Amino acid sequence: MRHLGRWGPKQGITCFRLYERDIPDFPLIVDWFADLDAQDPTCEGDAVVWAFPRTKDRDDPDAERAYLNRVCVEVGQGLNITEDRVHLRSRGRQRDGSGQRQQYVRMEQKNQRKVVQEYGVQFEINLSDYLDVGLFLDHRVLRREIRERIAGRSMLNLFAYTGAFSVHARIGGATTTTTVDLSKTYLEWYQRNCTLNALAEDDRHICIQDDCLQFLEDGPQPGESYDTIVLDPPTFSNSKRMRDTFSVGRDHAYLIECASSFMARDGELFFSTNDRGFELDVERLPTQLEWKEISNRTVPDDFRNRKIHRAWRFREAR
Numbered sequence: 001m002r003h004l005g006r007w008g009p010k011q012g013i014t015c016f017r018l019y020e021r022d023i024p025d026f027p028l029i030v031d032w033f034a035d036l037d038a039q040d041p042t043c044e045g046d047a048v049v050w051a052f053p054r055t056k057d058r059d060d061p062d063a064e065r066a067y068l069n070r071v072c073v074e075v076g077q078g079l080n081i082t083e084d085r086v087h088l089r090s091r092g093r094q095r096d097g098s099g100q101r102q103q104y105v106r107m108e109q110k111n112q113r114k115v116v117q118e119y120g121v122q123f124e125i126n127l128s129d130y131l132d133v134g135l136f137l138d139h140r141v142l143r144r145e146i147r148e149r150i151a152g153r154s155m156l157n158l159f160a161y162t163g164a165f166s167v168h169a170r171i172g173g174a175t176t177t178t179t180v181d182l183s184k185t186y187l188e189w190y191q192r193n194c195t196l197n198a199l200a201e202d203d204r205h206i207c208i209q210d211d212c213l214q215f216l217e218d219g220p221q222p223g224e225s226y227d228t229i230v231l232d233p234p235t236f237s238n239s240k241r242m243r244d245t246f247s248v249g250r251d252h253a254y255l256i257e258c259a260s261s262f263m264a265r266d267g268e269l270f271f272s273t274n275d276r277g278f279e280l281d282v283e284r285l286p287t288q289l290e291w292k293e294i295s296n297r298t299v300p301d302d303f304r305n306r307k308i309h310r311a312w313r314f315r316e317a318r
Helices: 003-011 061-079 137-149 164-171 186-196 212-218 248-260
Strands: 014-021 030-032 045-051 084-090 113-118 120-125 153-156 176-181 205-209 226-231 265-274 291-292 310-316
Touching: 003 014, 014 113, 014 137, 014 153, 030 061, 030 186, 045 061, 061 084, 061 291, 120 186, 137 164, 137 226, 137 265, 153 164, 153 212, 164 176, 164 186, 164 205, 176 212, 212 248, 226 248, 248 265
Parallel strands: 045 084, 153 176, 153 226, 176 205, 226 265
Antiparallel strands: 014 030, 030 045, 113 120, 265 310, 291 310
């Protein structure tokens, strides 16, 4: 915190990762969300703690509760914040052990919202009601990169969640944006993020509530194409509103092929995944595309886990 508390404000960043499983006996993630108007961003803010299962607590609920209580006390004391500003989440036991963004199920209805900043762009987060807060910090660098190269270009944002890529694109001067997600709740959240950044409603910047798989399979309308496409699907989904289960490891080549049909001439497609066991299936990728992995530059400096995600840039083969 002493280091990142100085680093963040210089970058226009008030939210960053403090800890990620650095000690094996404490399989936790701790993210910091400073108050936007904090005089001292190192001690005025909220900590969100994601707890992963420990083998030693598997059959002892009392031991697990004692451990989690200790975690909350230690994090609060270490960051000099009160107990109500430590927000505990449990990732549970998942098949692949990754705990990555698989479902966005509402857990509570406390509605503890606050506004944070990323390279000067403001976003609403929710500290209480969902497994994730509404902003994936590991894609901060890629969002900035797209903002810096989007002026005069159009963008399609798929599996958009709360629309952070679209907000950065609009601020960067995108001519049009199309933001697609299955959830009405998250598209409304995206609209609030736009309002926070004084981005008015505009017919050139539209939201579509749809199953992204179905949207892609339907293909582009006549004359519809995009200079920049963002494709950041969940690792796995079995939403009741989707026509089938989805696995990024199994289905990514087909997904990229469908998305490439929306790509304009000289366009680019950014694909990313948090699937820890992911391998790009080069044999099944469209032959008309060439690609380059860009993960080495898209993982933020505050993430000591350099494998938090993998990302590629696709374009037409030359």
